[in-house]
Amino acid sequence: MITAKIAAYTLPVLPYPADALEPVISEETLTNHHGKHFAAYVNNLNKLIPGSEYEGLLVEEIVQQAADGPIYNNAGQVMNHRLYFEQFVPVSQYKAPGRRLLNAINYTFGSMEIFKKQMVDAAMNVFGSGWVWLAVDTEGRMQIVKEAGGGNPWRRGLTPLLGIDCWEHSWYLDYAFDKAAHYNGLWEVMNWEVVENRLPL
Template sequence: QKSIRNNGGGVYNHIFYFNGMSDSDTRCKAGKLHDALVKEFGCVEAFYHEFEEKAMSVFGSGYAWLTVDQNGKLKIITTANQDTPIVQNLCPVLTIDVWEHAYYLKHYNERIAYIYNWFQVVDWECANMHYLECLKCRN
């Protein structure tokens, strides 16, 4: 169980994380996810601040996630080590790896600077696609 969680989760989480970034500006491609973020958090900036706070709160190694819960509602969570939201019956939309190896070479111990820079390269088109898929699973 532990080995599968650590290794299988590590593969899944990293694929999800790397596929969730883009070198082109995708902010106008968030589609229905944009509307859902505004509905849930008030505005995209408010979502960012809550997401940043959660990502900063991860003690040691783990991830912060934007997920869809069983009721189709957006929910920000964190997971430790290589755990995934799937085991909590949450559908992943977006994630940031906050293991120190993800940012130390560029940002040293400044996780907050890394989170800010990651937010500039989020692939919103991809996140929206995940969001729509999550909604299909919930209905």
């Protein structure tokens, strides 16, 4: 059931200053990624949706319903980048994962370290532009999912918990040919409370 009619899609304000994730993500990369790339996906969606059969739908509904193509691609990237930028915290405010999330990760992967390694390995194996997600199914089972382009496992009924953006715009400026350093660094700015709150009850 549609509970909200969307007149226009908006760029969320970052929940931290643009330099807050340094040195893992530089202010320049964050400013470009949020203010240019993410903003472009929002603007594209606002141009594509009026007059289409998806008018008034939430981004999450468009990701579920749209056929492959520009509307799906841009809605996917709006959903992905909302989740992405929301899930970080300045290094100085980092807190360890909570018990509920930690238990679920340990149960599925064996340990937090194994989980982190599997996520980074998956990210390193994304060919071209894409994403890696920690997702959970309706039975509460966690899995690591690789997606091409602007894909999100939400389209297939999974709930995304944590996303790694594997597009070059997320890391190339800071890390050039060492994208593994970027992926491994993300753990230092991960807001595990946000990730845990995405777990279905």
